[in-house]
Amino acid sequence: MNRFESLDTLTGIAREAAINLLYRLADDELVIGHRNSEWTGHAPILEADIAFSSMAQDEMGHAQAYYTMLQQLGERDPDTLAFGRKPREFRCSSLVCLPKGDWGFSVLRQFLYDAAETVRLAAFVDSSFTPLAQLAGKLRGEEKYHLMHGRNWVLRLGNASDDSHRKMQAALHVAYPHALGLFEPTEYDEPLAQAGISPREEELKRQWESAIAPVLADAGLSMPEGVEPVYGGRVGRHPDALRELLESMQLVYNIDPTAKW
Amino acid sequence: MVDETQKHGNAETPKGADGTECRLSIVGCRTEGSDQAIDIRHSTFDNSSIAAIRRALETVVDPEIPVVNVVEMGMIAGVRMESGMVVIDMTPTFVGCPALDVIRENIRAAVSAVTAAHVTVNVVFDPPWTSDRISETGRQKLKAFGLAPPGERCSGALMQSLERTSCPYCDSTDTDVESLFGPTLCRSIHYCRSCLQSFEHFKAV
Numbered sequence: 001m002n003r004f005e006s007l008d009t010l011t012g013i014a015r016e017a018a019i020n021l022l023y024r025l026a027d028d029e030l031v032i033g034h035r036n037s038e039w040t041g042h043a044p045i046l047e048a049d050i051a052f053s054s055m056a057q058d059e060m061g062h063a064q065a066y067y068t069m070l071q072q073l074g075e076r077d078p079d080t081l082a083f084g085r086k087p088r089e090f091r092c093s094s095l096v097c098l099p100k101g102d103w104g105f106s107v108l109r110q111f112l113y114d115a116a117e118t119v120r121l122a123a124f125v126d127s128s129f130t131p132l133a134q135l136a137g138k139l140r141g142e143e144k145y146h147l148m149h150g151r152n153w154v155l156r157l158g159n160a161s162d163d164s165h166r167k168m169q170a171a172l173h174v175a176y177p178h179a180l181g182l183f184e185p186t187e188y189d190e191p192l193a194q195a196g197i198s199p200r201e202e203e204l205k206r207q208w209e210s211a212i213a214p215v216l217a218d219a220g221l222s223m224p225e226g227v228e229p230v231y232g233g234r235v236g237r238h239p240d241a242l243r244e245l246l247e248s249m250q251l252v253y254n255i256d257p258t259a260k261w
Numbered sequence: 262m263v264d265e266t267q268k269h270g271n272a273e274t275p276k277g278a279d280g281t282e283c284r285l286s287i288v289g290c291r292t293e294g295s296d297q298a299i300d301i302r303h304s305t306f307d308n309s310s311i312a313a314i315r316r317a318l319e320t321v322v323d324p325e326i327p328v329v330n331v332v333e334m335g336m337i338a339g340v341r342m343e344s345g346m347v348v349i350d351m352t353p354t355f356v357g358c359p360a361l362d363v364i365r366e367n368i369r370a371a372v373s374a375v376t377a378a379h380v381t382v383n384v385v386f387d388p389p390w391t392s393d394r395i396s397e398t399g400r401q402k403l404k405a406f407g408l409a410p411p412g413e414r415c416s417g418a419l420m421q422s423l424e425r426t427s428c429p430y431c432d433s434t435d436t437d438v439e440s441l442f443g444p445t446l447c448r449s450i451h452y453c454r455s456c457l458q459s460f461e462h463f464k465a466v
Binding site: 047055058064130134152 | 444
């Protein structure tokens, strides 16, 4: 199989597919990073506040790294990509768009998301697309703290009291169909798999399911059954929550996109 | 001092006990006691420029940890002369670290002061920065600063390993994790049951 050692060695359908993949990765990180930042100053305890603020900073940094790669592939600069696009141009999953909800929902969503990211980054380490493999190797070291944080909270709240357990189970019912949407198949699944850039979404989903199942079981939570995945995010169809989020996040930029900071 | 042959990365990825994959080969760069591996292309410089550039780099610190310089932090991955320019590869500690731009600019300014050539600082992820790249001197300075040096990255069950983080004040390992996140992206917060102090720890990544 060909290796794509640098960005310019990517051509044709492999290039188009890689660009699409990078948008999905970057937009997920940016949007969940923004959702995390909504807990800054509002989380139930100081450590929780610091954790979500730190994760927000990490995810924004990761988004920037992916956007920078996109810029090197001929797309627009990172600031324009983050702040200058309309909702339908985003390729994020609906999971990251959902409002932050209560604390239980936020930590559960974060856990489901971080587990998916862990699975993805592990696969990317062997990607034929060397710049992505290198970046993934770097990001994994940081993401393991996110996953550990999410897992600790899910276990704690799942097992704490009837009330916390009930809230976590309710959060799982809401989040799960959207979490499945993280693995929405796209027209680029085949080209990406054939080029050795990324495994198919179906394969990643299988790995994710076996990663989360034991933790949710230890937390005493039952897996929703017969769930229909919520798709659409990867082709630009989003819940209204994304429009509201972007209005808030892009507000200052849109007043004067040429302003220097 | 400078080992131009040592490279990091490219290893098998065995699984730790908690299923976390880890890259064991990188661990060697600290325990072998080498000073930081900077890939300096000697052929492109004369000896006095190498010494001057290295001294200049050693004056640049992370503003959030002002006691450790970028060489000791292991952030300098390579230095070379390319088309008449000095090119420095910097491998970032944390991708989202807000201090990166400042550090990058400070590196450029410091090296520009000792060379007439144009200086460019690239951000690279190859080799990936890991906490094992911090030199022994760097680790001692972190500890003296009250920041527990990073533990093993690949000790299997990471949480259990974090719960035995050695206190920088009294060296006890009878410690607890208070928070996986701290005042900067690179730190976690711990409590020492022996000397009853809270302390910070530079995360192993």
